[in-house]
Amino acid sequence: LPVEYRSRTDAYVDRYAARAQGMVASEIRALFAVASRPEVVSLAGGMPYVSALPLDIIGDMVGELVARRGADMLQYTSAQGDPMLRERICEVMAIEGIQADADEIVVTVGAQQALDLITRIFVDPGDVVLAEAPSYVGALGTFASYQADVVHVPLDDDGLVPEALRETLERLHRERRRVKFLYTVPTFQNPAGVTLTTARRREILDICATYDVLVIEDNPYGLLGFEGPPMRALRADDADRVIYLGSFSKTIASGLRVGWALAPHAVRAKLVLAAESAILSHSNFCQFAVREYLTTQPWREQIKSFQELYRRRRDAMLESLAALMPEGCTWTRPDGGFFVWLTLPEGLDAKAMAPRAIANRVAYVPGTGFYSDGTGHRHMRLSYCYPEPARIHEGVRRLAAVVEQEIELRDTFGTGRAPSHGGVDTPGPDVS
Amino acid sequence: LPVEYRSRTDAYVDRYAARAQGMVASEIRALFAVASRPEVVSLAGGMPYVSALPLDIIGDMVGELVARRGADMLQYTSAQGDPMLRERICEVMAIEGIQADADEIVVTVGAQQALDLITRIFVDPGDVVLAEAPSYVGALGTFASYQADVVHVPLDDDGLVPEALRETLERLHRERRRVKFLYTVPTFQNPAGVTLTTARRREILDICATYDVLVIEDNPYGLLGFEGPPMRALRADDADRVIYLGSFSKTIASGLRVGWALAPHAVRAKLVLAAESAILSHSNFCQFAVREYLTTQPWREQIKSFQELYRRRRDAMLESLAALMPEGCTWTRPDGGFFVWLTLPEGLDAKAMAPRAIANRVAYVPGTGFYSDGTGHRHMRLSYCYPEPARIHEGVRRLAAVVEQEIELRDTFGTGRAPSHGGVDTPGPDVS
DSSP, X not given: OOOTTTSTTOTTTTTSOGGGGGOOOOTHHHHHHHHTSTTSEEOSOOOOOGGGSOHHHHHHHHHHHHHHHHHHXXXXXXXXXXXXXXXXXXXXXXXXXXOOOGGGEEEEEHHHHHHHHHHHHHOOTTOEEEEEESOOHHHHHHHHHTTOEEEEEEEETTEEOHHHHHHHHHHHXXXXXXXXXXXXXXXXXXXXXXXXXXXXXXXXXHHHHHTTOXXXXXXXXXXXXXXXXXXXXXXXXXXXXXXXXXXXXXXXXXXXXXXXXXXXXXXXXXHHHHHHHHHSSOOHHHHHHHHHHHHXXXXXXXXXXXXXXXXXXXXXXXXXXXXXXXXXXXXXXXXXXXXXEEEOOTTOOHHHHHHHHHHTTEEOEEGGGGOSSSOOTTEEEEEOSSSOHHHHHHHHHHHHHHHHHHHHHHHHHOTTSOOOOOOOOOOOOTTO | OOOTTTSTTOTTTTTSOGGGGGOOOOHHHHHHHHHTSTTSEEOSOOOOOGGGSOHHHHHHHHHHHHHHHHHHHTSOOOTTOOHHHHHHHHHHHHTTTOOOOGGGEEEEEHHHHHHHHHHHHHOOTTOEEEEEESOOXXXXXXXXXXTOEEEEEEEETXXXXXXXXXXXXXXHHHTTOOEEEEEEOOSSOTTTOOXXXXXXXXXXXXXXXHTTOEEEEEOSSTTOBSXXXXXXXXXXXXXXXXXXXXXXXXXXXGGGOEEEEEOOHHHHHHHHHHHHHHHSSOOHHHHHHHXXXXXXXXXXXXXXXXXXXXXXXXXXXXXXXXXXXXXXXXXXXXXXXXXXXXXXXXXXXXXXXHHHHHHTTEEOEEGGGGOSSSOOTTEEEEEOSSSOHHHHHHHHHHHHHHHHHHHHHHHHHOTTSOOOXXXXXXXXXXXO
16 A cells, blocks of 8 residues: 555654545556656546637637626635526536526536535545446545545446446445445546446436435536437436536636536535635636636537547547457447546556556556556556547557557466556546 | 524435534524625625726736636646746745745645645544634634534734643643644734734744644735734744645735645645545636736735735724724724724623624624634624725724614613524625
């Protein structure tokens, strides 16, 4: 286990809270620092391609807004967030079938803060949180920081597996464990790239109703689909059981850090109090910029243009994988979002392989980061959101060469090579 | 006790974490909603007067910055915060005698988030946190949300009283209580307006060294003094024991929500991990705006101009109080910052009086909000930061009339009038 901050060099080690004991930097972080060098093709990060935005136009919009509305834009605001922005957010969610009132929304510092606040108000140490296997690394980090006990439920190409959810809940019920909520990214999942089918959505909601479990629906990628209309949100069919998290990080710009939670009134009230205690209020500077953008700019067209951009990159990745990856590798085929989930042939270990991949100038996120239970060694997440198609092709070419080498090593020395250690990884946010 | 969110109408009441039980809205909130009506002179909020900024110039600066650097400004950044901004922050802190390295800083969503993260990494439920009596309401709310046991230490016109600190620490030591840190606003304190003298600074640091207690120095107002050079920060004389919190909310603009913590490396590392789990990263949009402002704009001159502005308002308040308040009232005389702390004659209750003050179109914050122990009924905080001097005079005139009425009632009916309830108030952020 990484001991960096528990070692004798930390003079404060005896002062920390119990929850801070789990806050340790992963060894993967050091890798990522290397991965950000320009000669490395990074298929690791989840950075949206914000350069595609009309920066001149947005600059003019923001500049004019500060000059005209600076006295409000540069002032504190309420912890719940700007009322007009919350109205705009209702319009955005309506695209996914959600009928909501602006008063049910709390604006947050990205959906990450919404996750933090929800965990804060619901989770006591030792409470069970259900999460897909694999699941978003940032959520797992937050759950760990509140000392939740994460129980994974498998997914397949159609998303979270209902039978597995039912069995898990039944088992936990028998064990009298307290399940606080199911955390799911149903659409264009991070990291797996899969989407929960319409039929399964109904089934998942039914199961959660049976076992009286709340659902946290995290949906940052829902509007970034490559074909057909957007999926109907889980929240659209259950306003009492589902707390919905949204974000403008991928549809407008991640640097604005504007996300939100949509929750039943009583829960929303708690979230506002928790937000106040955490940050007083989110930046009105950011909130006014988003609200103005949604009011005056062709945001629906911009999202279409992002869809096209990411579709081309997804195509580049899938074509490159099909053309170049050695036999025995499998991967998902996302219909939207940012990520492909790749499974290596048996006997290979994506985490152990990572330093060699970086030496060959390509980076990815080893699967272990997306599990709380130390599994995931055969998997990796590949992002196609940020590099240009030609770079994606080059990255996959380098990766394929590394995997081939690994297969040769395996065939020469057998599968007995030491796997990487079994600890839990928190590779940090999707910013590398 | 307020039961708003514990009542039967909250269907989620059985699901919340233990820490959320303490998150209840205060009845004072409802008052504040009324206090924001234009006919009410609000001496309640702590909003800086951002209209004094050159909004056209800042608008041009920001607009040009987005057009030129939007690809970075609108992107995720590291949880520690922008490196160039952290360099600028070192220059700002140097004014108060602090020698710091940019790597010891973590940028936060206002100093409030720094408070939240520090409490998160240090405080287990039941741990003792020492705080001045009275203390910043937002800090008390954060401590409560982590189930800290706040123990107050009195202050007087020279700030925190060293003998009282020593006695409290000695008592807690005898009781074998775990004291995690002393939280203090040494300069132009919120809410009392007093400043810790130079002699006492040394003494407080010595006492904390003796009892091996960390010090959280919260210093949002330090550069807003009305006479003489800035006070030397506690952190300037003890880099190992003092964690320093800074903010641009009062020296630039609160709506940018840019604050920071300066902490020893090991603690800083934990804070970054906690920040990542809480929000991934702060807005680069905000951070670039602050960094550009500090690089290209005459920020030192702007601070001087703020000092002048607030000094005139402080003068208006002190002159109005001296001219108008009935005998028996006393108040502090701040040399900087935003607040005057007023003590009512014996037998009066600032909290019980608040609705009558608002009916007379003047608002303040009752003292009870600044204590964790249900005391403070005879006190109130008066802010002079936001209203123009003439409005301040009018507000004090209305307040004096209400206090006179209360004194008459007291003299007629005796001091036996029912005091307001003894519960803890969390009147919310300084934004009303």
